[in-house]
Amino acid sequence: SSSLLHHCLTELDRLHLSNSTPSQTTAYHAASSYGGIIPRVVLAPMSDLLSSSLHASASAADRRDLLSLFTFAATTAAVVLSTYGPPNVPCVLGVLRPTCGESTTNALALYVHYASVLSINGVAETYAHASMSPEELSQGPGLLSKALAALAFWTALKAGGGGGGDGHDAEDVVRALTVAMAARAGVALWWIRS
Helix, strand or coil, rough: CCHHHHHHHHHHHHHHCCCCCCCHHHHHHHHHHHHHHHHHHHHHHHHHHHHHHHHCCHHHHHHHHHHHHHHHHHHHHHHHHHHHHHHHHHHHHHHHHCCHHHHHHHHHHHHHHHHHHHHHHHHHHHHHHCCCCCCCCCCCCCHHHHHHHHHHHHHHHHHHHCCCCCCCHHHHHHHHHHHHHHHHHHHHHHHHHH
């Protein structure tokens, strides 16, 4: 059931955009493609480095130090992305995709915030999973995290109101993804604190 929930969660954006206009679908895909560069280039290697460092360190003090260091790095990345990313989106898109519309620009500006939350979630989930036993991994917060994220996505999407009655617009979907990722980060941080 966890893999089914994971698949549904990863496909929710596409499912909700299936009723949108082609311009909204294009705007979302452009925003996720360009916005996804930062997580793939910077944040994924950071999570991989944390994971390998956690597996190599034996003491609890070393693990706490690693968590502090990587949390600082993720928070710094989140602050820099959220502060400097959205105001610079029009300039970046002017170079990469000069013919894009306003909905692409707005969706990408919101996607930068999603990447910020993703950086914090990456560290929190990596640390939580590295500190779990195999039994805890199978029963732990993974299913709860995904279920809560799916519920948060749906709730945020409904609160967004959709794109004028013709489905959900790209901005609504990015906002919902950000709320869902924040829910996942919250579950991981709860696990770490408990």
